[in-house]
Amino acid sequence: MSDICLEFDNFTLGYQGHAAVHHLSGRVERGSLTAVVGANGSGKSTLLKGIAGILKPISGHCTAHFRRLAYLPQQSELDRSFPARVIDLVSLGFWQRRGLLGWVTPQDRAGLSACLKAVGLAGFETRPLDSLSGGQMQRALFARTMLQDADLILLDEPFNAVDDRTISDLITLIKAWVAEGRTVLCVLHDHALVHQYFPQTMLLARKLVSWGKTVDVMTPDNLIRARGFQEAWDENAGWCEERLTETGHGHPHPERESLKEVVRLA
Secondary structure, three states: OOOEEEEEEEEEEEEOOEEEEEEEEEEEEOOOEEEEEOOOOOOHHHHHHHHHOOOOOOEEEEEEOOOOEEEEOOHHHOOOOOOOEHHHHHHHHHHHHHOOOOOOOHHHHHHHHHHHHHOOOOOOOOOEHHHOOHHHHHHHHHHHHHHOOOOEEEEEOOOOOOOHHHHHHHHHHHHHHHHOOOEEEEEOOOHHHHHHHOOEEEEEOOEEEEEEEHHHHOOHHHHHHHHHHHHHOOOOOOOEHHHHHHHOOOOOOOOOOOOOOOEOOO
16 A cells, blocks of 8 residues: 555646646655645645545645545534534534435444544534534534544634643544555644644645645744745736746636736745
């Protein structure tokens, strides 16, 4: 089996002609734990959506070397007003194996109960989602992720609006997944957590600034470079200068009439 979980080759993602992640190339090793960091708007969530197949690339490729993927979006993207219970949410973890209308076996129910116990939600099966705190909701989402039995796990800001005890418990779960040989990419803003728990880091500012061992990536110089790149992007530009220089053409933007307007990098 390959030691590589993901391969990026000039992987570029964006919305409505605007590239948000530019020409990413590199490999994610199987069984690695990687933090994805950068300022707001640096392309972190966009990258996870591209890996998950929710967003199609503008150019380049992301080659997958895994069987099953689990994607946990930010809580802000979830509608908690929907009249559902904890067990309904967590049971969605079965859909890849059983289908949305598939039969849930007694073994499946036992596995679901075990996952709820593992995240500290034993006895919460019939609780309405809108009655949960932020931390309890995140625990339920982690239980759903556990049921998916995925090789690659994508977590988008999993520690937002949760207490320190919940963060500690969820970090323990993540470390257990990695110990089982699963690959985890986690979008984070808290640099202290990155330094403490994540051996690998990818620093983005719409383009890749640095990627490797956390101690080598999260340096003052790299963070200053990331800030400079981020502040230099022109939101109205449809092409990126780096690609334009290399090939003589860039990403098309339907509202642009001139190739003279390009993204200026710091």
